[in-house]
Structure formats: structure tokens, C-alpha cells
Amino acid sequence: MSLFEVKNITVAFGGVKALNDVSFDVDKGEIFTIIGPNGAGKSTLFNVISRIYEPSKGEIYFENKNISKTKPHNISKLGIARTFQNLELFENATVLQNLLLGRHIYKKTNILSEVFFTPSARKQEHEYRLKVEEVIDFLDLQHYRDTLINGLPYGVRKNVELARALCTDPKLLLLDEPSSGLTNEETIDLGFWIKDIQSLLGITIIMIEHDMSFVNKVSDRILALNYGKILASGLPEEIKNNVDVKQAYMGE
């Protein structure tokens, strides 16, 4: 039984079909990577899943539930978290505040209890913080708790964004180019973390990525897109030797 399923998704911007009849499914506990040249429709696919774009056709199923009509702000409540290609952090807030926002979906207080900051509001802050600290420990962010985002180097920011997504306690994690802009060492660390997220936290991962050695190392299955269409999908070795994929990348 697959955890997540995309069925015949088509997205058209005017005459351009960014995605054309794309279908795939992801099993629970898998690391599923989407590759493809620029403009292949990878990020569009993510934006469709997080309901920022409206697909012209097709459905998306998460835990056998159709989420094609779910409101964008309810997606994270279902257990789908994401990161962004060009970081979307809250720049004028501290790392801690960014991570605490990851707990927003568990909010139980209402505006009145917040105005008076009742004991229940205080207790909730403590609960949030406990989970946030777990994630901070997991991703080694201890040094940066009280630093503003706009004072942080790029690699750490990427990490904070991953941490923020983990704070929502997701079942499915969408990572949009997690290794772009990272140094070699940071990419290696990221590989370990992604494996740990899969094995220790039991989170299923869908990832868009360009760094092929990184992709081959961490992915269980790969999907190759080009011009909005599926070129190939399968195990890393199959994709590596696929004629269509070679042609799309190298033009042979």
C-alpha cells in the first residue's frame, strides 16, 4: 500500500504544460528522488502537492485520502512538510522562533488565553520547546538558537529550514534541492541526516535534487522528468543507464 500517490496530474500555464499527465506513487519509508533538467516541472510538482498551484487535471492521494481540494494551510496538518528551493525563512526572527512556528499546527490556545498568557499558554510553549529542542539536537543547531536568520550563513539557513519542517512532526517530507549551495562536507552531513530522518524518525521523503552522486547515494527510487513528462522511474542503477535520461541530460 503506497503512502502517497499522484494520479495523472496536469498543470498548464496558458499554453505551456508544466506537467503533463504525471503519475507516480511513493511507499512508506522510502526516499524518492525527482530529477530533471531546468524547467522540467519539478518545483511545479512540489507546489501542486503543497496546494500552491491548482492542477488542471488529476488527483493527489495521501494515506488514501484525496487531498486535491485541501486548503494549502491544512496540508501540514495532514503530515506533509516541505522546504523551499530559495529559502523561505522568517528572516527577521530568531532560529528558535522559526522552529517554534513549525509547531503552529498543534496550537490549542485561543486569542483570549494568549492575551492573558494563561498557564495553559505557558504550558503549550514548554511543550513546543521540548519538541524543538529534540530537532535542534538532531541537526546540531545548538549554537544558533537566538541568532537572527539574516545573520546566518547560507548552509546553516538550509539546515534551519529542514529543522523547521521536521518540527511539524511530518509523515512525508518534501525537500526542494536540499544540497544546493552547500559545501562538499555539508552535503555529506546532509546525506547522513536524510538517511537518519528515514531510519530513525521513520519519515518518508520526496526530494528534488541535481547532485547525481548525492542522489545515487541516498535514494531508494528515482523519477526523471523532462518538459513536464515522465522520462523514466526506477532504482538508481536503472536510471543511471537509461537511454532517455542520458539524452535529456547530455543530448546524445
Place this chain on the structure above:
Amino acid sequence: MRFIFKTKYSQDINIAKHNGDRFWYSLLILIMAALPLVLDDFYLGEISYICILSIAGIGLMILSGYTGLASLGHAAFLGVGAYTHAFLLTNGVPFYASIPIVIVVSFLVGAVIGIPILRLTGMYLAIATLALGFIAEHVFIKWEHFTGGNRGLPVPQPEFLGMSFYDSVFFYYVCLVFLIAAMFAAINILRSPTGRAFVAIRDSEIAAQSLGVNLGLYKALSFAISGAFTGLAGALLAHYIGYLAPDIFNIFLSLTLLLLIVVGGMGSLHGTVFGAIFVGFLPQLIAICRDYLPSSIGSQPGLEPMLFGLILVFFILYEPLGIYGRWIKIKLFFELFPTYKRQTFKKQKVFTKSDRV
């Protein structure tokens, strides 16, 4: 330089981060409470007015400084608060019952207006709120049954706790208590999930949405909360003015509030007080300066708005973080003395996304 050793999560949650905070803010409140002993009625009135401006500033700060939504028509909420309060008092509702009603009414007005208007962003939102200010002014003129129209509406000065609002010392204490209460309420909102959601909307709507923040709901909530604070300020303003006329709540008052938060420092509650002091004393300062200027300049009627505009421009250009930003720099200078470097704040001179309207 102070290093805080943290051993409890509560230390990050508490309002006062260390004993120094507790000491200085308690001292400040004590000094404020003792002011009537040394100041005469005129200055107490001025400081009461500054307290009222601060409360209104908190309202606009939550909306513009924290949620990143511009409003050029916030005098409308001052008007809603003032007229509601005056109307209720005229109809025999006691002061202590009228204030909560005013807060609820302004909250609801904010929510009702906020839901449609906040579908707009940036420049269009600014225009829509500008229009809101004009519409409100006309409503105050035309809805005579409620507001007395152009004839105006006298504000009753009822007894409260056995004291009269004509007594400037008593009114000063009322304003001060409300300012402190409003400040605590604002801090509490901002340190809880709702306040963080506001900041999230300001910095990245798309990320906020993907983390489960309902954009429409929280923007409307921000507008409503902002309205509630400003409405409360309006109720106190009604007592301060004593006689309400629609043209009090004009575009110039809205711009004064905007000047207040920009000069005070966007995105800081300290800034509302700094800004209110600045805006409150500025007309007095201009009046004093007029006497010393040659009469060809000093007697120009447009001097005040022009100076307001100039100051706004200079602050946006040279100190986007306002007086509070300057205060932080001065504080750090003394904390690090003699190792402070001018470059320390170079990096922080970035604009929040909301500034790029």
C-alpha cells in the same frame, strides 16, 4: 556585557529576561507613578496624550510592524473607539462597562473590514486603507443619530472610582494604567503562537502557509487586534479632547500614527513609546521654534505637516529601525566600550519584506 546563563525554558518565555530588566522597568513605572508630584497639569495632560498615542501606536505596530500590512487609515479606529465610548457614556453606561464594549466593537469592526480589505497587498492595501480613513470620516459626519454629525458630540466625564475625569492627575493615572495593561497584552500576544504567526506572515507568506498558518484568518485577526488597541486609545482620546468632531479623525491623524511607528522603530514595542514621545512633543517643539524663526518662515501655516513629512523621509532613509534601533546601537556601544566597531550594524540594515511595498 551581560551573559545570561539559561537553565530553564521559562527564561526564554518570561517577559523579563533577567533581573536587570525587572529593576529598570519597575523603576520606570515608579517614576511614571510619581510624576504628578513634580509636574503641573499642562505637562501631565501632555504625557496622558503620549500614553494614548502609545496605545494607538501598539495597535498599528501589531498590524504594520509585526504583520507587515500597511494602514493609512488608522484614525478610523480611533474614531470608532471615541464615538462608541462617547455614545455609550451619553446613554448612561458606566465607564468600566463602556471600555470593554469599545474594545469588542473595535475588534469586530476591524475583523469585518479586515476580511475583504486584506485580500489586497502592498500598494493596493495602502490605497484601500487610505480610502477607509476617508469613508470613516464621512460616516462620522453623516450618521448624525450616533455621532452628532458636524455639530459634534460632547463627551460626558463621568465619575469613576469616585474620581472625576476633569482631574488631570486622575486622568493621567487612568491613561498610564491602560498603557501598561495594553503593553502587557501586546507582549503576551507576540510571545504566543498568534504573534509568531503574524511575524511569519510578514517575512514569508508562502512559508507561513505551508506551516499551517491560515493567511486570511490571521491577517483579519491582526487587523481586528490592531483595531481593538486603537479603539481603546480612541476611547481615552475622547476623554482627553472632551468634544468629538468628525474632522479630528482625518488623514493627518492617520499619518501621525504612521510617523509614530516609523520614527519609533518598526517591529518593536519600545518603538511605540519612543515614537509617541516624539510625535507628542513635536508640535510643542515646532510651536516653540516658531517664535525664534524669522516671521516669514515662522508664520507659515504648512510648517508642521512639512516637518512631519521631512522627518519621516529622513528616518526611512537613515534609520529604518527608528529611535529604538538607535537606542540599541547606543546601548551596545557602551556595553562593548571601547571595542565597538561602526560596522557592527552594517548587516542589519536590511529591509523587512513588508518595507518593499
